[in-house]
Amino acid sequence: MAASTLSVQRALQRAMVPSLVVILGATGTGKSKLAIELGKRLQGEIISADSMQVYQGLDIITNKVTAEERAQCRHHMISFVDPLVSGYTVVDFRNKALALIDDMHSRSKLPIVVGGTNYYIESLLWRVLLDTGQENEEPGDGGDEAPHRKMELEKVGGAELHKRLAKVDPKMAAMLHPNDKRKIARSLQIHEETGIPHSRWLEEQREQEGGDELGGPLRYPDPCIFWLHADMEALDKRLDDRVDEMLSSGLIEELRDFHIRYNQQKVKEDSQDYQHGIFQSIGFKEFHDYLTAPESSTQQERDTLRDKGIEALKIATRRYARKQNKWVRNRFLKRPGDNVPSVFGLDVTDVSRWEETVLNPALQILDSLRKGEEPAIAPIRVQGAELRNKRSYHTCDLCDKVIIGDLEWTAHLKSKKHHYHVRKKRKSDPAGDQSLSSSALPVSSSVSEDRGAAVVPGCSEAS
DSSP states (O other), X not given: OOHHHHHHHHHHHXXXXXXXXXXXXXXXXXXXXXXXXXXXXXXXXXXXXXXXTTBSSOTTTTTOOOHHHHHHSOEESSSOXXXXXXXXXXXXXXXXXXXXXXXXXXXXXXXXXXXXXXXXXXXXXXXXXXXSSOTTOOTTTTTTHHHHHXXXXXXXXXXXXXXXXXXXXXXXXXXXOTTOHHHHHHHHHHHHHHSSOHHHHHHHHHHSTTOOSSOOSBSXXXXXXXXXXXXHHHHHHHHHHHHHHHHHTTXXXXXXXXXXXXXXXXXXXXXXXXXXXXXXXXXXXXXXXXXXXXXXXXXXXXXXXXHHHHHHHHHHHHHHHHHHHHHHIIIIITOOSSOOXXXXXXXXXXXXXXXXXXXXXXXXXXXXXXXXXXXXXXXXXXXXXXXOOOOOXXXXXXXXXXXXXXXXXXXXXXXXXXXXXXXXXXXXXGGGHHHHTTTTSOXXXXXXXXXXXXXXXXXXXXX
16 A cells, blocks of 8 residues: 555544444344444444354344345445355455445545454454464455365364464464364464464564554554443343344244255255354354254154254353453453553443433544543443453363463362362372362462462463
């Protein structure tokens, strides 16, 4: 990119405050509703940051905005990837979305990024030194091979992959659980393609001005981030009701049609894959048994499988909501370093007061930011400096577990399962009773550098 073009883009970004709006939140919190209302009022356009909504098809199960909603405010990054494509990556998303944001800035439109795939959002907010290669790499330039190579690696057993990584990048291997095949495969792929260990790339990223353990400096100045959150009991009820609404809207028919067109032959060949592409959507694999039931199945058997799929879908959706909230807390609210934009919390528990508790506060915050004033509503206090979690590698021989992360390690030592194995060991080995007396809790020796847990009998760690 020419220097003159880059300077023009930066000037446009500075002229618009905030440079972009990001709406975070668990599924079912009403992110799209807020995005549309803000877009209508503030001359904005919406970029969907949802890894499943980029694919054509499964509009109900992926909860895409309706045609009527899209007519109210211009939307981007929805339903443009063929469902049979399994190699669409966060790099592909980022490159396309960044071009859209630059275009919106040039037209004085406010970019509003909304979606539940938080690592897509991170790729827009923070510059990353590595996506395997150059920041502006085009997906077509060798990009088709990279996802397939990663998928090939993932087919290898986790223990074997971890051994391979330990040979070429022991630092990274010490930070990854042997069962986390995706991340291990990614690190191996980075080493294969660049000849440089993944851990070294991350070290260079941290050394950048404005960089930290999770990413590089902020890409855009003064972004505004809203986090929609709700009481989990109320959200669980809302999510269950939404599944029921999906069923009334034709969810089963949508899944059946999609299965016949795209997945039935794969099942016959025993090559179905629910780990990549749109087939990993929550809901599709939950109904696998129902969709693949033999034609000889009775109606009662089919109904039982259908009900089983519905319950599995509700459980998976509730679990996913918790995972999304955990990601926001860990990657935004507890993010280390100073390059963390303000995050404003909006409580969406009571939908009857939505304008009062969500829309109006959001508009007031944005109005204050545009005027260069301090919003009356304070952002959530970032906790990163206090709650750093060193990614140390721990093993607990008593429980036969590998645990990554000092905070997770501390939690394990206090867990019921660990205490159970401590008591069991005492009974089977009375002579070791004294040495195990304090093993349920950390002791003062061998403490990790950053608020780490200690090594205790029956357990070990490697930093």
